[in-house]
Amino acid sequence: MDGIEAYPSILSPPSLAVVIEQRGSPDEVARVIELPPVEIKENEVCVKMLASPIQPSDINMAQGVYPIEIPFPAVGGREGVGEVYAFGSAVKGLSLGDWVIPLPPSLGTWQTYVVKKESAWHKINKNVPMDLAAVVSVNPLTALLLLDDFAKLNSGDTIVQNGSTSNVGQCIIQLAKLRGVRSINIIRDRAGSDDAKERLEKLGADKVYTESQLQVKDIKSLLGPLPEPALGFNCVSGNSATLVLNLLRQGGTMVTYGGMSKKHVTVSTSAFVFKDLTLRGFWLKKMMIPERIQDTKVLVDYLLSLMQEGKLKYKSDLVPFDKFPTALDKALGKLGSHPKQILKF
Amino acid sequence: MDGIEAYPSILSPPSLAVVIEQRGSPDEVARVIELPPVEIKENEVCVKMLASPIQPSDINMAQGVYPIEIPFPAVGGREGVGEVYAFGSAVKGLSLGDWVIPLPPSLGTWQTYVVKKESAWHKINKNVPMDLAAVVSVNPLTALLLLDDFAKLNSGDTIVQNGSTSNVGQCIIQLAKLRGVRSINIIRDRAGSDDAKERLEKLGADKVYTESQLQVKDIKSLLGPLPEPALGFNCVSGNSATLVLNLLRQGGTMVTYGGMSKKHVTVSTSAFVFKDLTLRGFWLKKMMIPERIQDTKVLVDYLLSLMQEGKLKYKSDLVPFDKFPTALDKALGKLGSHPKQILKF
Numbered sequence: 211m212d213g214i215e216a217y218p219s220i221l222s223p224p225s226l227a228v229v230i231e232q233r234g235s236p237d238e239v240a241r242v243i244e245l246p247p248v249e250i251k252e253n254e255v256c257v258k259m260l261a262s263p264i265q266p267s268d269i270n271m272a273q274g275v276y277p278i279e280i281p282f283p284a285v286g287g288r289e290g291v292g293e294v295y296a297f298g299s300a301v302k303g304l305s306l307g308d309w310v311i312p313l314p315p316s317l318g319t320w321q322t323y324v325v326k327k328e329s330a331w332h333k334i335n336k337n338v339p340m341d342l343a344a345v346v347s348v349n350p351l352t353a354l355l356l357l358d359d360f361a362k363l364n365s366g367d368t369i370v371q372n373g374s375t376s377n378v379g380q381c382i383i384q385l386a387k388l389r390g391v392r393s394i395n396i397i398r399d400r401a402g403s404d405d406a407k408e409r410l411e412k413l414g415a416d417k418v419y420t421e422s423q424l425q426v427k428d429i430k431s432l433l434g435p436l437p438e439p440a441l442g443f444n445c446v447s448g449n450s451a452t453l454v455l456n457l458l459r460q461g462g463t464m465v466t467y468g469g470m471s472k473k474h475v476t477v478s479t480s481a482f483v484f485k486d487l488t489l490r491g492f493w494l495k496k497m498m499i500p501e502r503i504q505d506t507k508v509l510v511d512y513l514l515s516l517m518q519e520g521k522l523k524y525k526s527d528l529v530p531f532d533k534f535p536t537a538l539d540k541a542l543g544k545l546g547s548h549p550k551q552i553l554k555f
Numbered sequence: 556m557d558g559i560e561a562y563p564s565i566l567s568p569p570s571l572a573v574v575i576e577q578r579g580s581p582d583e584v585a586r587v588i589e590l591p592p593v594e595i596k597e598n599e600v601c602v603k604m605l606a607s608p609i610q611p612s613d614i615n616m617a618q619g620v621y622p623i624e625i626p627f628p629a630v631g632g633r634e635g636v637g638e639v640y641a642f643g644s645a646v647k648g649l650s651l652g653d654w655v656i657p658l659p660p661s662l663g664t665w666q667t668y669v670v671k672k673e674s675a676w677h678k679i680n681k682n683v684p685m686d687l688a689a690v691v692s693v694n695p696l697t698a699l700l701l702l703d704d705f706a707k708l709n710s711g712d713t714i715v716q717n718g719s720t721s722n723v724g725q726c727i728i729q730l731a732k733l734r735g736v737r738s739i740n741i742i743r744d745r746a747g748s749d750d751a752k753e754r755l756e757k758l759g760a761d762k763v764y765t766e767s768q769l770q771v772k773d774i775k776s777l778l779g780p781l782p783e784p785a786l787g788f789n790c791v792s793g794n795s796a797t798l799v800l801n802l803l804r805q806g807g808t809m810v811t812y813g814g815m816s817k818k819h820v821t822v823s824t825s826a827f828v829f830k831d832l833t834l835r836g837f838w839l840k841k842m843m844i845p846e847r848i849q850d851t852k853v854l855v856d857y858l859l860s861l862m863q864e865g866k867l868k869y870k871s872d873l874v875p876f877d878k879f880p881t882a883l884d885k886a887l888g889k890l891g892s893h894p895k896q897i898l899k900f
Contacts, residue, residue: 479814
């Protein structure tokens with residue numbers, strides 16, 4: 211067209227990527243391949259990835275057992291942090307070298323260069339450690355919303371949770387502590403449970419019990435001077451959820467956000483009728499809809515500020531990208547128990 | 556004291572009463588005896604009982620398996636209707652012959668003459684049939700509160716319930732119909748289920764299914780053009796509660812108010828996390844606290860007006876008081892299935 215000059219098209223570098231080729235166990239269907247350069251359109255940003263975690267939901271999506279479907283073949287990973295490497299002519303809010311995270315989390319972070327629309331990226335403070343920035347938008351955000359969205363907690367109140375050694379569980383302990391809220395934490399009976407107890411107490415846990423320690427007649431006597439919890443969190447289900455319910459006070463609420471035992475939640479009729487318990491569920495996806503994403507970004511920035519100040523820790527292993535197969539095996543639980551595996555590009 | 560003349564003390568007539576002598580099965584621990592006259596104090600009212608039902612909670616209280624304890628020995632029954640027979644000098648709001656119901660329900664209605672404080676009685680319209688007035692404050696009130704207190708239902712919305720042939724269930728069908736709310740009703744598989752279906756449809760049920768009819772892969776296909784229900788009611792628990800949960804829409808709520816199967820409620824983790832279901836409980840006692848009793852009385856009057864207009868039916872047998880042992884056996888389920896047994900004095 212007269213008078214309008216087309217911008218020269220710009221291309222991303224070739225990208226080394228973990229591609230999930232089809233539905234299946236990720237250790238069988240994931241392949242590391244080099245993808246050719248792609249065009250960066252005018253409203254798109256090419257990000258050089260710095261770090262990206264392997265989350266259980268990534269594994270479940272590859273397996274096809276998660277309510278978000280992958281259009282196979284697809285590059286895996288939905289969370290992480292990267293550095294702005296190049297962008298199209300219509301991009302106004304980012305500069306080269308800025309740190310960004312995909313928010314809402316979106317597919318394709320397990321690769322060296324990712325091209326997405328500017329609106330898919332959220333600029334963050336570069337002073338946050340990379341391993342923390344890479345994981346802020348799922349586990350810590352879940353913990354924050356669990357604490358804030360289901361009951362009004364005041365300083366001095368108590369919460370109870372199971373699966374307390376999980377990453378969300380550890381974030382709950384720390385975020386509760388910051389609010390003056392006391393936490394009662396249930397962990398599995400297994401070798402090393404004493405170490406786990408000590409680790410959680412260092413993070414700020416007020417009480418830590420193994421499931422078997424809670425198999426007592428008067429479970430409430432264990433609370434001592436702590437007020438009975440009005441809010442409980444369940445990511446295990448089965449008997450472990452029953453323990454949470456038993457510890458809740460009259461009129462309390464249990465929020466289920468996971469089911470690691472793969473068992474159901476079982477509740478007596480009287481717990482509903484006479485104890486007036488409420489059972490609810492939480493899925494982070496609800497916070498990622500367009501209507502709520504601005505609020506979500508504010509919460510993520512708050513969490514990043516806590517991380518920067520050293521007030522919110524998150525245990526992980528930063529693993530070089532070329533060790534992806536081993537990191538995946540660890541994430542799959544094939545090599546025993548390991549901290550969150552985060553790929554470092 | 557000078558200048559103040561004491562009112563002569565007035566006495567109630569002797570009262571023929573069902574006395575629960577101790578904790579136990581009511582057919583073993585209940586005895587019909589004549590109680591001597593009692594003094595009617597200045598703020599007390601003596602009511603000649605007309606009718607009083609035998610409710611499951613009466614039986615459970617005698618058995619000691621209900622969270623309200625009876626101070627044995629005690630006259631049984633907590634609901635009913637009677638006629639004002641005499642009152643003390645400080646009673647201002649009642650006249651001889653007025654019809655009253657105990658509200659909140661309170662112990663001692665299974666007898667011919669009951670003396671309670673004026674504040675324990677709620678005056679009602681005498682044009683309501685006696686058998687309906689006798690039962691208004693428990694089952695119909697439960698149905699009304701279940702419909703009103705847990706979700707905003709609009710005309711055209713759908714609810715789902717199990718135990719639909721129960722008295723509360725039948726009230727829910729009728730009250731829903733009056734609001735233009737459609738009801739999906741689950742009943743047990745048993746001889747006579749076709750008759751039950753027809754009876755419920757006559758009351759206004761939109762759909763009636765036996766539990767086995769709902770054991771289909773695509774349970775939602777049974778809804779046809781009905782919107783998926785946002786609200787469900789459970790008074791059975793066990794598998795029957797699961798059927799209610801399966802029929803609920805995304806984000807729906809199930810309220811448990813009974814557990815006739817004596818089984819637990821079992822819920823999958825994904826029903827909480829991905830389907831975002833909320834499970835709550837209801838106990839009428841919450842509405843009977845001093846802070847809420849005025850609101851409760853307004854609701855009871857509304858229900859009585861529906862009963863008077865023939866818009867709210869309640870199936871029962873009015874049984875002469877001297878047939879109490881048989882009525883009790885029927886209420887205990889020892890003689891097959893019978894409508895609610897209401898003692899007529």
